[in-house]
Structure formats: structure tokens, C-alpha cells
Amino acid sequence: MGQTSPTVGAVIIGDEILSEKVKDTNSPRLIRALRRRGGSLRRLSVVGDRLDEIGREVRSRAA
Numbered sequence: 001m002g003q004t005s006p007t008v009g010a011v012i013i014g015d016e017i018l019s020e021k022v023k024d025t026n027s028p029r030l031i032r033a034l035r036r037r038g039g040s041l042r043r044l045s046v047v048g049d050r051l052d053e054i055g056r057e058v059r060s061r062a063a
Contacts, residue, residue, distance in 0.1 A: 006037060012027060043061070
């Protein structure tokens with residue numbers, strides 16, 4: 001079998017990111033690293049620090 005390019009989804013977690021008090025520097029790094037490996041980012045979400053919100057987002061990706 002041939003090797004497939006990675007396609008990933010990411011969830012960035014943090015109220016400080018949502019409120020723009022802190023700049024999201026992880027997403028651009030992730031995208032660059034994926035591209036270097038021939039991959040792509042399928043979906044990127046930013047959620048707050050609430051466990052129910054995090055759980056809902058993770059479950060929606062696992063479906």
C-alpha cells in the first residue's frame with residue numbers, strides 16, 4: 001500500500017484565545033508542520049475552557 005498524506009483536525013482550547021487576549025500561535029505552527037510533511041488541516045476549531053464545550057467538540061470529530 002502507498003503512503004497517504006495526513007489530514008487532521010485540531011481543537012485549540014482556551015478562553016484567552018477566544019477573547020483574543022492571547023494570540024493563537026499554535027495553529028500556524030501546526031499548519032506549517034503538516035504542510036512540510038505533505039499533509040493538510042481539514043478542520044480547526046477554537047473552544048473555551050469549559051469541559052462540556054471541549055467534550056462536545058471532540059465528540060463531534062469522533063463521529
